[in-house]
Amino acid sequence: MGQLNMRAVHKTYGTMEVIKGIDLDIAHGEFVVFVGPSGCGKSTLLRMIAGLEEITSGEVQIDGKRVNDLPPVKRGISMVFQSYALYPHMSVYENIAFPLRVEKMKKAELDARVRRASAILKLDERLGHKPGQLSGGQRQRVAIGRAIVREPSVFLFDEPLSNLDAALRADMRVELSKLHSELDATMIYVTHDQVEAMTMADRIVVLDGGLISQVGSPLELYHKPANLFVAGFIGNPKMNFLPVVCESSGLDGVTVRLEDGGKLRLSVAGRPGMEGQKLTLGIRPEHLTTGGGDLQLTLLPRVIERLGMQTVAYASYGKDETPFTAVLAGSAPAAVNQPLHLGIAGSDCHLFDRDGVAFERDVALTDLDPTQLLQAAS
Numbered sequence: 540m541g542q543l544n545m546r547a548v549h550k551t552y553g554t555m556e557v558i559k560g561i562d563l564d565i566a567h568g569e570f571v572v573f574v575g576p577s578g579c580g581k582s583t584l585l586r587m588i589a590g591l592e593e594i595t596s597g598e599v600q601i602d603g604k605r606v607n608d609l610p611p612v613k614r615g616i617s618m619v620f621q622s623y624a625l626y627p628h629m630s631v632y633e634n635i636a637f638p639l640r641v642e643k644m645k646k647a648e649l650d651a652r653v654r655r656a657s658a659i660l661k662l663d664e665r666l667g668h669k670p671g672q673l674s675g676g677q678r679q680r681v682a683i684g685r686a687i688v689r690e691p692s693v694f695l696f697d698e699p700l701s702n703l704d705a706a707l708r709a710d711m712r713v714e715l716s717k718l719h720s721e722l723d724a725t726m727i728y729v730t731h732d733q734v735e736a737m738t739m740a741d742r743i744v745v746l747d748g749g750l751i752s753q754v755g756s757p758l759e760l761y762h763k764p765a766n767l768f769v770a771g772f773i774g775n776p777k778m779n780f781l782p783v784v785c786e787s788s789g790l791d792g793v794t795v796r797l798e799d800g801g802k803l804r805l806s807v808a809g810r811p812g813m814e815g816q817k818l819t820l821g822i823r824p825e826h827l828t829t830g831g832g833d834l835q836l837t838l839l840p841r842v843i844e845r846l847g848m849q850t851v852a853y854a855s856y857g858k859d860e861t862p863f864t865a866v867l868a869g870s871a872p873a874a875v876n877q878p879l880h881l882g883i884a885g886s887d888c889h890l891f892d893r894d895g896v897a898f899e900r901d902v903a904l905t906d907l908d909p910t911q912l913l914q915a916a917s
């Protein structure tokens with residue numbers, strides 16, 4: 540139950556191809572998050588799984604069965620949208636019960652299901668209220684309740700929390716993660732929010748212009764982005780990119796030269812004949828430190844944000860004034876327009892070839908410090 544397979548899925552609107560061939564297998568019980576820039580096709584893909592958009596070509600299977608031509612109600616899925624269209628004149632109870640009334644479910648079973656959903660979502664006290672008497676978070680829970688009562692094997696969420704304020708989002712994020720473990724259902728979740736993606740997902744699917752750029756666990760994407768696009772997309776503030784030239788290359792390491800003459804050796808497998816090639820060095824803002832490191836960089840801060848627990852310097856690097864962001868722990872001694880000398884460990888750096896493809900890094904994900912994940916997501 541709740542297994543989903545997509546094979547060569549395409550979608551065109553007129554002459555515009557928006558989904559350009561998606562192959563993806565999702566196992567029962569997985570929590571999979573779709574991320575990507577606006578317009579990359581996240582909602583379209585979700586709606587094709589739901590049966591709300593026709594599949595131009597390719598195949599979507601749920602539990603091994605082709606569902607391309609099945610109407611939404613026959614697919615065993617429930618969908619929750621950003622704008623939770625509740626019926627204003629109906630009580631919370633009736634809003635949640637609505638899909639079951641449509642199915643003409645017997646009263647006793649309907650009542651049992653609504654009460655089970657309201658208990659899970661802590662709406663018991665609110666069943667007699669109308670949506671207008673509820674807070675945003677409560678309304679969103681009613682919308683989720685309406686999805687739960689159908690007891691689907693797959694839940695589809697399209698930015699369900701983006702209308703809520705930050706505190707409510709954080710609460711609902713935890714609620715949804717709990718719900719996922721309680722219901723033992725497959726969940727596919729679209730979001731723009733990095734914290735949601737990093738904290739809720741078993742796997743993240745990064746979409747770029749209708750294609751999958753990379754699929755992996757949150758930590759895989761953070762530490763081993765496959766290309767420049769994913770490297771720049773996952774992580775906040777985003778990874779810094781500097782142009783470098785390959786100085787020497789071997790199977791056990793590549794040495795690169797920066798514009799200011801600084802050299803850095805990275806433990807990545809080089810390819811023959813790379814000497815002299817232009818490459819891109821990737822440095823996450825949170826990996827810079829005020830002391831030591833294998834490479835020293837001098838930045839010129841333009842704006843400094845002091846958040847107490849950390850200091851963020853929006854700076855420029857080199858004569859081309861390449862934008863460069865550094866996140867330093869605590870109240871780092873940095874000042875606007877005063878050169879800031881920072882260090883970075885070679886093992887924290889990423890390297891990309893001329894085509895933007897990453898050189899694979901030798902990082903064991905199990906050895907990583909979990910606080911790095913939290914930093915990345917915040």
Ligand SMILES: Nc1ncnc2c1ncn2[C@@H]1O[C@H](COP(=O)(O)OP(=O)(O)OP(=O)(O)O)[C@@H](O)[C@H]1O
Nearest residue numbers: 552555557575576577578579580581582583584731
């Ligand atoms: N009914 C439609 N007719 C024509 N083009 C459409 C239609 N629906 C979506 N598109 C186009 O398909 C592309 C993908 O849209 P989609 O809504 O899937 O993006 P998205 O990744 O969900 O973006 P966002 O993050 O802004 O919600 C966009 O370029 C959009 O303009």
Ligand SMILES: [Mg+2]
Nearest residue numbers: 581582583697
């Ligand atoms: Mg969308």
